[in-house]
Amino acid sequence: MKAVIASEFLKARTVRSHWVLLIIAMAFPLVISALVGVFNPEPQFMSYRELGSMVTGTGVVSLLLLTSLWVINLTSEFTHGTIRVTYAAVPARWKVIVSKAIVGTAVTSVVMTVLFWSTFGVGAALLDGRGAPIFVTGWLSHTTGVFVALVALAVIVSWFGLGLGVLIKNSPVAIVVVLLWPLIIENLVALAFVLSGVESARKWMPYQAAIQTVDNNPGLNGTLGRPWAHLYFAAFALVILVIGIAVDRRRDA
């Protein structure tokens, strides 16, 4: 299994488009944070909570770019036919998909950690220099909570993207479905339940539940709260991934 993980890691880092996505994902929040730090007209109203929300907002864009990277990393194998070379080399197909998930989890965790703290650090340093109340009592525990929630969300979304990628196999369609899932698919499902009389349906939409708790106080606005929302979404993403692996095992490559 270690050999397959190493092989998948090599694959992921030897395609230029992956690096382009990674650089954009890392640069975007940093640039926004620097701009906010320099040009915010009212820095005195920027607390660590507002800064955390800003980092989360831009971080979600980055995690979606990272997820797109992992989806492309998988689905491009179907597009270019390399999945046949891969499966001929590693006949236990589940090992390939699980290895991709492990590589995705590791890289996403490291990238999101660097991204979060560098973005927060740049913004905090610039705003603190302009008199913003950033480093006051409670900033560290709050920010750490947001950080853990954001990284966890990024990892879970990468599993979810991989699961959909295995099932769909087509890069553009898989990426669109992953990106639109919380906006359209879950809203439509929730609406159907609400119209059927299940008023609390929105709370149980896994992607939305997890994304809403990243920088909110847990349990507000009828959400599940941390860590339950993340665990719930993780279970849902893993179910999709396991279904994908099971389907892939039975079908022709």
Add this chain to the structure above:
Amino acid sequence: MISVEGLTKRFGTTLAIDDLSFDVQPGRVTGFLGPNGSGKSTTMRCMVDLDRPQMGTVRFSGRRYGEIAQPIRMIGVLLDASYVHPGRSARRHLEWLAMSNHLERQRVDEALSLVGLSEVAHRRVKTFSLGMKQRLGLAATMLGDPEVIILDEPANGLDPEGIRWMRDMLRYLAGQGRAVLVSSHQLSEIALMAEDLVVIGRGKLIAQEPASSFIARHTTTRVRVRSPQLDSLVHAMREQGAEVSFSGEATADDGALVTGLSMVEIGELAHSRNMSLHELSEVTDSLEDAFLAVTKDDQEYRSGDSQ
């Protein structure tokens, strides 16, 4: 040794492979022939567990493909040279493949050198010609120094030098005791390199036998005769029970094609009748003729009459 037993594969209502059984012996190049759509590529994909057959088994020295822990070390497969990420370099393509099966990186250099791609190993595959991709595919096949080699149309895109190189290499590899199964539409190439043939049509086995006996069984050997007294000679040959046909306008220049008499018998006959001979040669049909004769009822796609 490869042993295919009762392989059956359906795509919806289409029966692509129908209870197919054959063996591929070590130390020999086996040509895998069949018309377009006859199921050659599907069979090869089933052999390495890429397609899931409804019935049947394929064993490599008694083991199923999925039971082999590091298959690259035992079986080299080239199904399509385009199965490479265009944005990755040739070296990187081989490196991830080697890494997945615990092969040393040194094997990557050896494989690149074997196929003559060392100079362009750092280049991205999208800059490669089809012939270079074929060579890269062959490098991937040879990465694990396998005892079984399966190649689907490996000569596609190769230039004449590349085709000769591939032919020589496959014969050399078979000479080392490896089992080589190679499909190709270039029947002249198969005729030059294959010792055994497996011929299929509409997913069914048509023939499995040595190439020489296949050609002998499904072709006719004739004798071409040219003589200034062709009419008299034809008359004499017919008296001896020969069948004579004419390759042109039945003139002395065009000559006649004779079956039922050997070259020696015709020579003796002409000598006894005091007739001159300008040509006496054996005309043997090719593998292509034999293949077309055997598969004439199994062609899925036919071209229209040219007239």
